[in-house]
Amino acid sequence: MAETSTAAARGTRVTYDFVTRTIARTLGNPGKGYFALLGSAVALLAVGIGCLLMLLRYGLGLAGYSHPVYWAVYITCFVFWVGIAHSGTLISAILFLFRSGWRTAVYRTAEAMTVFAVMTAGLFPLIHIGRQWYFYWLIPYPNERGLWPNFKSPLIWDEFAIGTYFTVSTVFLIMGLIPDIAAVRDVATGWRKKLYAITSLGWRGTNEQWRHYTRGYLYLAALATPLVLSVHSVVSWDFAMAIVPGWHATLFAPYFVAGAIYSGVAMVITLLVPIRKLFHLEDLITVHHFENLAKLCLLTGLIVSYSYCVENFTAWFGGHHAERAAFWYRAFGPFWWASWTMNICNGILPWLLWFKKIRTNILGLFVISIFVNIGMWFERYVIIVVSLAGEPFERFANATYNPTWADWGIMAGSFGWFFMWFLLFVKNFPAVSISEVKEVLPAPSRGKALHA
Amino acid sequence: MKLTNPLTAIFHPPPTPGVLGVFAHLDATVDAIGKLRQGGHTDFTVYSPIPRHEIEDALDQPVSPVRMFTLIGGIAGCAIGAWITLYMSYDWPIVLGGKPVGSIPPYVVIMFEMTILFGALATILGILFNALFAARRLGTVAYDARFTNDKFGIFVPCEPARAGQVETLLRGTGAEEVRRA
Numbered sequence: 091m092a093e094t095s096t097a098a099a100r101g102t103r104v105t106y107d108f109v110t111r112t113i114a115r116t117l118g119n120p121g122k123g124y125f126a127l128l129g130s131a132v133a134l135l136a137v138g139i140g141c142l143l144m145l146l147r148y149g150l151g152l153a154g155y156s157h158p159v160y161w162a163v164y165i166t167c168f169v170f171w172v173g174i175a176h177s178g179t180l181i182s183a184i185l186f187l188f189r190s191g192w193r194t195a196v197y198r199t200a201e202a203m204t205v206f207a208v209m210t211a212g213l214f215p216l217i218h219i220g221r222q223w224y225f226y227w228l229i230p231y232p233n234e235r236g237l238w239p240n241f242k243s244p245l246i247w248d249e250f251a252i253g254t255y256f257t258v259s260t261v262f263l264i265m266g267l268i269p270d271i272a273a274v275r276d277v278a279t280g281w282r283k284k285l286y287a288i289t290s291l292g293w294r295g296t297n298e299q300w301r302h303y304t305r306g307y308l309y310l311a312a313l314a315t316p317l318v319l320s321v322h323s324v325v326s327w328d329f330a331m332a333i334v335p336g337w338h339a340t341l342f343a344p345y346f347v348a349g350a351i352y353s354g355v356a357m358v359i360t361l362l363v364p365i366r367k368l369f370h371l372e373d374l375i376t377v378h379h380f381e382n383l384a385k386l387c388l389l390t391g392l393i394v395s396y397s398y399c400v401e402n403f404t405a406w407f408g409g410h411h412a413e414r415a416a417f418w419y420r421a422f423g424p425f426w427w428a429s430w431t432m433n434i435c436n437g438i439l440p441w442l443l444w445f446k447k448i449r450t451n452i453l454g455l456f457v458i459s460i461f462v463n464i465g466m467w468f469e470r471y472v473i474i475v476v477s478l479a480g481e482p483f484e485r486f487a488n489a490t491y492n493p494t495w496a497d498w499g500i501m502a503g504s505f506g507w508f509f510m511w512f513l514l515f516v517k518n519f520p521a522v523s524i525s526e527v528k529e530v531l532p533a534p535s536r537g538k539a540l541h542a
Numbered sequence: 543m544k545l546t547n548p549l550t551a552i553f554h555p556p557p558t559p560g561v562l563g564v565f566a567h568l569d570a571t572v573d574a575i576g577k578l579r580q581g582g583h584t585d586f587t588v589y590s591p592i593p594r595h596e597i598e599d600a601l602d603q604p605v606s607p608v609r610m611f612t613l614i615g616g617i618a619g620c621a622i623g624a625w626i627t628l629y630m631s632y633d634w635p636i637v638l639g640g641k642p643v644g645s646i647p648p649y650v651v652i653m654f655e656m657t658i659l660f661g662a663l664a665t666i667l668g669i670l671f672n673a674l675f676a677a678r679r680l681g682t683v684a685y686d687a688r689f690t691n692d693k694f695g696i697f698v699p700c701e702p703a704r705a706g707q708v709e710t711l712l713r714g715t716g717a718e719e720v721r722r723a
Contacts, residue, residue: 105692106691107657107691110692124714230626236633237634238634239630240636240638240651241631242628242638242641242645244640246652247651247652249653250656251651253655254656257662262662265666269690273690276690276691291670293690294589294687297588298587299599302668302673303669306666306673307667308606312662313612313662317658347547392614409664522543525592529593533568534692536567537569
């Protein structure tokens with residue numbers, strides 16, 4: 091049993107009671123390291139809020155937009171954060187349907203990451219529109235002339251997709267939490283007991299409750315599975331529906347979905363390494379789990395690399411001069427450094443994960459996961475900014491684009507916002523699913539052993 | 543004369559009389575369920591820290607009606623998606639790119655997203671309604687805090703006169719603790 095391997099080495103037996111106590115302990119005092127991380131996250135958020143206030147006061151001119159690059163760092167961050175969200179739903183819903191046992195120890199972290207990443211992503215279109223106080227115009231209701239939103243526009247599809255994704259992933263997270271909150275309610279004391287008594291909604295684990303719950307959870311997973319594949323496809327159509335060379339490709343939907351899961355799995359590794367250490371979860375989240383995450387990363391990384399090859403091949407083989415020029419500009423134009431960062435981090439780095447030695451080295455994985463995310467951020471930057479900067483329709487307008495402090499500040503703030511919510515979550519709610527980890531343990535029995 | 547709050551009966555109902563057995567082992571719990579069903583008990587409550595197929599099989603309950611919530615929610619969402627896009631297009635018709643005013647292919651995206659959204663929300667309502675709010679005698683049957691940790695439990699509602707018999711049955715199947723509620 092993989093879950094028990096580390097614990098067995100230390101002489102502890104992983105039982106139901108051990109799981110409850112280990113996870114309930116994460117809700118206690120987490121120590122100085124946790125508060126240092128939380129403090130840094132809040133400080134980053136403060137930087138972002140400062141920049142946003144300046145942007146509200148003086149307008150979008152503070153950001154580095156220059157004709158024709160009017161989609162830039164904010165949209166890059168939007169796509170980046172939506173992408174981060176995807177692996178959470180992959181691990182919690184798709185692997186649930188595949189009945190893969192190893193997901194139980196890591197899926198809660200991944201799912202929480204999904205919700206907070208979508209929360210972060212949702213901020214960027216609002217920041218990007220400039221007059222932030224008019225964001226509600228996206229909601230389908232007629233304006234004063236009786237005009238409705240244009241449902242043929244991918245931007246409206248996107249709003250529906252992201253709105254649905256946020257709602258569904260949030261309720262999916264909360265639904266999974268209910269039995270676990272009940273479990274910590276029954277061992278907690280003081281004000282926490284009251285908090286968990288309310289948030290567990292009266293859960294007691296009766297046969298009636300489990301009967302409806304397990305069915306409903308199955309359907310939620312079945313609904314979330316096509317949703318996760320659709321959301322990043324719809325995000326990719328924001329670009330693919332336009333005729334800008336470098337955007338207008340049928341490849342975009344699967345290419346974006348694979349890239350999203352690739353970056354998301356990397357982010358799960360980035361988050362799990364410190365969380366496991368800070369909250370002493372080594373007995374539950376083992377090297378085996380990291381290795382499986384690394385394999386997922388390798389698989390999706392290879393799909394991404396393949397997409398890069400196909401993209402370049404099609405540009406050349408298609409023979410259209412604008413398309414060829416766009417890809418030449420991408421690789422050898424003024425933004426060559428961004429393209430090659432992306433190619434090296436996403437196309438070459440995942441090959442390291444073929445080696446078991448690297449897959450099972452947690453520090454090594456942590457470093458690789460950070461580089462994967464840098465690469466994936468640059469992928470979106472290359473697709474969005476570089477394609478626009480090199481677009482052939484207005485040759486006279488070719489601009490060099492330089493992000494300003496307003497761009498970088500708000501991007502840093504988004505990381506602060508994301509990590510702040512995530513750290514608050516893992517401190518106050520069970521960061522590892524109590525009931526699902528128990529499900530993969532052998533059930534206590536007096537007679538013959540009952541397998542998981 | 544002492545006035546009683548009429549809501550007390552709803553929010554603080556009197557406890558159901560019966561017997562609560564605490565089990566350390568899953569197979570013992572399954573045995574007890576079988577014995578209770580043979581003995582003609584039908585409305586007992588089984589507690590378990592995790593869902594187990596052994597318990598489900600022993601209880602032999604019908605499939606949860608949550609699936610109907612999901613189905614109806616999904617169909618309603620799809621219909622609403624089709625309705626809002628087509629209605630809004632024809633309410634103020636504008637020809638875009640020479641395409642029909644109500645063109646189905648782009649609207650499929652909206653219909654799909656609405657199917658998922660309404661399906662998921664209806665599923666949540668189904669779970670909440672069936673499992674948490676509408677559960678029979680919720681909060682009045684005996685409970686033990688260990689049931690969410692590592693113990694299994696069975697609560698059998700019965701009159702005090704028959705409690706002894708149930709106690710013997712639960713002990714006989716391996717309950718490590720039996721008490722009257």
